Amino acid sequence: MECIVGDYSNMANYYDVIMTSGYYDYAKIVDNLVLQDNLQNILEIGCGTGLILEELAKRKPNIQISGIDLTAPMLEIAKKRLQSFKNVALSQQNVCHLSLSTTHDLAFSYGGVWYFVIDGDQEPFMVSHIPDHEANVLGIEKMAHHIAPHGTLLLGIQGPHHDYETVISNGMKYSQKIDPTDIGFTKHYYLSDGTQTLMAQTVKYRTYNFEEAKKMLSAHGLTYVPETRDNKLFLRFSKV
Numbered sequence: 001m002e003c004i005v006g007d008y009s010n011m012a013n014y015y016d017v018i019m020t021s022g023y024y025d026y027a028k029i030v031d032n033l034v035l036q037d038n039l040q041n042i043l044e045i046g047c048g049t050g051l052i053l054e055e056l057a058k059r060k061p062n063i064q065i066s067g068i069d070l071t072a073p074m075l076e077i078a079k080k081r082l083q084s085f086k087n088v089a090l091s092q093q094n095v096c097h098l099s100l101s102t103t104h105d106l107a108f109s110y111g112g113v114w115y116f117v118i119d120g121d122q123e124p125f126m127v128s129h130i131p132d133h134e135a136n137v138l139g140i141e142k143m144a145h146h147i148a149p150h151g152t153l154l155l156g157i158q159g160p161h162h163d164y165e166t167v168i169s170n171g172m173k174y175s176q177k178i179d180p181t182d183i184g185f186t187k188h189y190y191l192s193d194g195t196q197t198l199m200a201q202t203v204k205y206r207t208y209n210f211e212e213a214k215k216m217l218s219a220h221g222l223t224y225v226p227e228t229r230d231n232k233l234f235l236r237f238s239k240v
């Protein structure tokens with residue numbers, strides 16, 4: 001089994017400017033995370049450059065925060081960003097081989113390894129940065145192993161992906177193109193200065209329908225819990 005995964009190296013140096021030009025709303029993401037009760041110990045799976053963790057660490061200076069990510073250049077940026085926060089620990093890890101010394105009350109992934117897409121009133125489907133099915137099963141097992149009994153997993157919700165281009169805050173042109181594949185889709189990310197391409201990154205995604213996703217997660221003790229709180233950005237799973 002090959003754990004081929006979503007490497008973001010080409011995009012790393014441009015990631016922050018693309019994401020903070022309106023792609024994600026980091027303050028809102030953290031508003032939803034801090035709704036959870038009794039947080040002592042949090043893990044982000046696929047923390048990228050640490051934009052979520054920085055906002056979380058500012059708001060929750062007294063809890064232990066961990067972040068893992070596969071892509072070294074993304075994590076380097078996160079390490080610089082978070083170096084002054086003594087309650088944050090970062091490590092370069094592929095979730096398929098995740099190994100940390102503690103379990104966590106809350107693990108989450110927003111746009112990270114796994115997330116859900118909700119298109120209008122259709123059922124959510126799960127998107128994975130890991131194309132291989134067996135590797136997904138292994139990654140979920142490892143992730144579940146790092147969530148404490150009665151702990152929570154939150155997986156982010158996004159709208160459907162589509163082709164578009166836009167000018168971002170530094171004046172560069174960001175564009176993305178989606179190609180359907182037999183296991184999900186491939187997404188091409190580009191950045192140009194108007195005349196030449198400065199960055200091109202391709203990521204292959206696998207998708208699972210809602211029933212398949214719930215079954216894969218519940219096989220590792222993570223049960224779907226329909227949200228009653230005002231949380232529109234994550235689906236919630238509870239560890240038995």
Ligand SMILES: C[S@@+](CC[C@H](N)C(=O)[O-])C[C@H]1O[C@@H](n2cnc3c(N)ncnc32)[C@H](O)[C@@H]1O
Nearest residue numbers: 005006046047048069070071094095111112129
């Ligand atoms: C779209 S970025 C999201 C980063 C961050 N959560 C944010 O909101 O800005 C996805 C991240 O998932 C990481 N990733 C993909 N597959 C992974 C895996 N198997 N294990 C750990 N990290 C992975 C990538 O390296 C990338 O940094």
